[in-house]
Amino acid sequence: MLNPLTDALDRRKGMQVPMVGREQEVEALASLFHEAMDANNPRLALISGPAGIGKSRLVREFLNMASARHPETTFLQGRCPSTGEGLTYWPLGELLRRECQISLDDPAATAAERLRQKVEAVLARVPPGEATIDQTVFALAFTAGITIPGNPLDKIRPSAVQVELSMAWPRFISAYAAAGPVILVLEDLHWASDRMVEMIERLLARSTGPILLVTTARPELRKAHPEFGEGSEAVAVHALRSLTSQQSATLLKEILEGSEIPETLRRDLVATADGNPLFLEEIIHRLIDAGTLVREGSGWRVTGTLPAALPDTVLAVLGARIDALPSAQKRALQEAAVIGRAFWEEPVRRASDDPEVTSSLLALEAKGLVSVRPTSSIAGQLEFIFKHALVRDVAYASLPRIRRARAHAEAARWLEEIAGHGSEELAELIAHHYRKSILGEDADLAWTDDPAARAELRSRAFTAMITAGVVARKRFAVAHALELHQDALRLSIDDAERARALEAIGDDHEGAFHGDDAIPAWESALAALQNNPDARQSRIRLLVKCATMAGIRWGGFKVVPPTRQVDDYI
Numbered sequence: 001m002l003n004p005l006t007d008a009l010d011r012r013k014g015m016q017v018p019m020v021g022r023e024q025e026v027e028a029l030a031s032l033f034h035e036a037m038d039a040n041n042p043r044l045a046l047i048s049g050p051a052g053i054g055k056s057r058l059v060r061e062f063l064n065m066a067s068a069r070h071p072e073t074t075f076l077q078g079r080c081p082s083t084g085e086g087l088t089y090w091p092l093g094e095l096l097r098r099e100c101q102i103s104l105d106d107p108a109a110t111a112a113e114r115l116r117q118k119v120e121a122v123l124a125r126v127p128p129g130e131a132t133i134d135q136t137v138f139a140l141a142f143t144a145g146i147t148i149p150g151n152p153l154d155k156i157r158p159s160a161v162q163v164e165l166s167m168a169w170p171r172f173i174s175a176y177a178a179a180g181p182v183i184l185v186l187e188d189l190h191w192a193s194d195r196m197v198e199m200i201e202r203l204l205a206r207s208t209g210p211i212l213l214v215t216t217a218r219p220e221l222r223k224a225h226p227e228f229g230e231g232s233e234a235v236a237v238h239a240l241r242s243l244t245s246q247q248s249a250t251l252l253k254e255i256l257e258g259s260e261i262p263e264t265l266r267r268d269l270v271a272t273a274d275g276n277p278l279f280l281e282e283i284i285h286r287l288i289d290a291g292t293l294v295r296e297g298s299g300w301r302v303t304g305t306l307p308a309a310l311p312d313t314v315l316a317v318l319g320a321r322i323d324a325l326p327s328a329q330k331r332a333l334q335e336a337a338v339i340g341r342a343f344w345e346e347p348v349r350r351a352s353d354d355p356e357v358t359s360s361l362l363a364l365e366a367k368g369l370v371s372v373r374p375t376s377s378i379a380g381q382l383e384f385i386f387k388h389a390l391v392r393d394v395a396y397a398s399l400p401r402i403r404r405a406r407a408h409a410e411a412a413r414w415l416e417e418i419a420g421h422g423s424e425e426l427a428e429l430i431a432h433h434y435r436k437s438i439l440g441e442d443a444d445l446a447w448t449d450d451p452a453a454r455a456e457l458r459s460r461a462f463t464a465m466i467t468a469g470v471v472a473r474k475r476f477a478v479a480h481a482l483e484l485h486q487d488a489l490r491l492s493i494d495d496a497e498r499a500r501a502l503e504a505i506g507d508d509h510e511g512a513f514h515g516d517d518a519i520p521a522w523e524s525a526l527a528a529l530q531n532n533p534d535a536r537q538s539r540i541r542l543l544v545k546c547a548t549m550a551g552i553r554w555g556g557f558k559v560v561p562p563t564r565q566v567d568d569y570i
């Protein structure tokens with residue numbers, strides 16, 4: 001469906017210039033790809049560098065070249081959404097949805113059917129095995145949050161799920177590679193969950209065939225995963241440097257289509273941008289927005305007085321651009337930022353209460369701030385993407401604080417409608433928006449004068465966090481599950497809710513084999529239910545959990561509970 005080469009990820013209208021420099025890096029990627037083909041074994045490239053330095057652009061150029069030289073290559077792509085959204089396997093889900101043409105709002109049965117067809121087609125390239133097809137379908141469905149009735153992975157321990165997933169994915173990718181080379185691009189690993197990073201390592205270690213994994217990350221990745229990519233001969237790391245002033249000057253010339261501009265301005269621009277191509281592009285955009293640079297024939301001309309000083313950071317220049325937008329466009333951009341880097345028209349229309357929102361969004365596209373994606377992950381909905389993650393960040397920060405919490409609440413509601421067909425993929429995202437709407441730092445401000453709305457929101461948020469935590473636990477993202485369930489506990493208002501959250505917390509600890517922590521949580525849940533005559537069933541269930549854990553799961557304790565404790569439960 002979505003060809004990576006036409007992916008609008010970084011495409012911008014009107015200012016698409018040829019890539020400057022980076023020839024060595026493109027060649028290095030090409031030679032690593034050849035190495036993978038010669039060795040018939042995976043290789044991994046990690047392209048690192050600060051925001052806006054040109055990582056995604058480099059990848060795109062390399063993909064263009066690879067598809068021209070090796071048209072038989074399969075291209076697979078996924079991107080980690082920005083931090084805080086806690087989406088365990090989102091990039092893999094995204095990749096699958098593209099490959100199988102599954103829309104986020106498809107009914108679970110349709111999604112499962114498309115996935116099965118794809119898996120059958122891909123696994124047909126390797127020696128058959130019915131069990132393997134089923135196993136692979138179940139595991140992949142699990143990563144993408146596609147609910148399949150009777151999926152055995154729903155019943156087994158999270159750690160065992162982890163094992164299944166880390167077998168199924170290499171199997172699936174290797175099957176692709178049985179028919180020809182594969183390039184798998186995973187962008188923005190600095191935002192990847194721990195599970196996702198582990199999965200990439202598994203893909204590298206366990207897949208076979210001519211596979212090149214291309215990953216990009218900002219330097220923060222080193223902090224979160226210092227060992228990623230270390231010590232393996234199959235890994236090549238490329239740290240992208242700033243463009244030289246010569247290269248910056250060339251880039252400037254390309255952007256201005258060869259037009260002459262005053263020498264002082266030219267020098268100022270190159271010096272300010274400091275070798276960051278995004279910064280350079282954005283300063284020029286700012287000058288165009290402000291009417292300082294105007295089109296003249298096929299080039300550009302400087303008019304009026306030059307600004308006394310150029311914004312000195314890329315964030316400042318983006319801030320200045322966004323501030324100067326006409327109010328309807330600014331509002332649309334801010335509301336879109338709440339949804340995320342990729343967003344859809346409908347929730348922005350609702351949030352900004354503007355029937356003309358389409359024209360605002362298209363105007364923003366013409367300014368190179370967002371772009372329409374060639375295909376949408378939600379059927380019948382125009383999907384946009386912020387031209388750059390930093391544009392989203394700055395737009396978000398400019399949204400009045402009092403509005404933020406409400407905007408997140410609306411986003412959560414809209415996603416709930418989309419997810420109405422039982423898909424689990426959006427559960428973590430929905431919980432993320434609820435958390436921002438009710439527990440975020442702006443939440444108190446937003447709801448003080450509307451206690452009824454807050455009460456309704458609280459109750460929805462509670463349920464969403466419990467659900468999302470269960471999804472995270474099933475994916476063995478236990479720390480994330482605990483976070484969600486602790487938040488649910490904070491939101492609980494009566495004993496029944498407290499018991500529900502505490503039981504979930506106990507289950508999370510159990511999932512991580514932490515008996516010492518599971519039992520106290522379950523016992524607290526029991527205590528919360530003590531005076532509730534209707535909670536007999538729940539109390540029995542909790543007692544059984546405590547007794548089973550204490551009596552059988554000896555391995556899960558730092559301090560083994562005495563036999564007496566088991567007797568007490570009985």
Ligand SMILES: Nc1ncnc2c1ncn2[C@@H]1O[C@H](COP(=O)(O)OP(=O)(O)OP(=O)(O)O)[C@@H](O)[C@H]1O
Nearest residue numbers: 018019020050051052053054055056057277278389
């Ligand atoms: N070498 C280059 N020549 C011309 N334009 C470039 C070059 N490198 C980057 N650009 C342009 O600069 C902008 C930012 O680049 P890109 O999106 O690749 O940054 P990034 O490193 O991926 O940032 P992030 O970490 O935020 O994802 C894009 O519009 C891109 O087309």
Ligand SMILES: [Mg+2]
Nearest residue numbers: 055056057216
């Ligand atoms: Mg990028």
